[in-house]
Amino acid sequence: MVKLGIQVKCSLDNVTNLRPADPEDFGWCFTLKCPQCMEEHNKDVFISKSETCDIQGSRGTANFVMSCSFCKKHSSVDILENNAVYHLSDSEKFKTLMVADFRGIEPVAFKADGEWKCSSESSSKLFDIPDGAEMAKEGWYEYDEDAGCEVSVTEFETKIVKLK
Numbered sequence: 171m172v173k174l175g176i177q178v179k180c181s182l183d184n185v186t187n188l189r190p191a192d193p194e195d196f197g198w199c200f201t202l203k204c205p206q207c208m209e210e211h212n213k214d215v216f217i218s219k220s221e222t223c224d225i226q227g228s229r230g231t232a233n234f235v236m237s238c239s240f241c242k243k244h245s246s247v248d249i250l251e252n253n254a255v256y257h258l259s260d261s262e263k264f265k266t267l268m269v270a271d272f273r274g275i276e277p278v279a280f281k282a283d284g285e286w287k288c289s290s291e292s293s294s295k296l297f298d299i300p301d302g303a304e305m306a307k308e309g310w311y312e313y314d315e316d317a318g319c320e321v322s323v324t325e326f327e328t329k330i331v332k333l334k
């Protein structure tokens with residue numbers, strides 16, 4: 171089992187609990203590379219905990235299956251944990267938000283595409299972040315009317331680490 175952790179680091183301002191809007195249905199977006207022929211796949215894939223796919227040649231299932239378009243190698247991915255949230259106190263530190271078992275395929279990059287949400291640090295307000303890709307690229311800025319302050323998620327970075 172190759173357990174990989176998807177880590178996020180960002181700067182939160184007056185907000186906390188940054189997480190995918192719906193962890194069960196969230197499509198975690200990856201650029202993949204085949205470890206056998208070393209080809210990088212030019213189409214990003216979305217891997218979701220709610221998906222169940224049959225693994226070819228076995229009775230098992232996985233959250234994601236594919237065969238390399240170059241060398242035909244079969245691979246599959248299972249999401250093991252995806253309920254972590256990024257707190258205000260995690261600001262500017264890398265934190266693992268998702269753990270997955272990648273079998274026969276290597277993720278080279280994680281992208282924040284999809285819907286995210288976060289909560290105000292000083293009021294009960296919840297914020298939707300409709301476009302994670304834009305948040306990662308340009309930052310996300312709002313105004314918390316209940317608390318009377320600006321809120322933002324900026325300096326979004328991701329990395330993928332090997333876990334034991």
Ligand SMILES: [Zn+2]
Pocket residue numbers: 204205206207208209238239240241242243
């Ligand atoms: Zn291949």
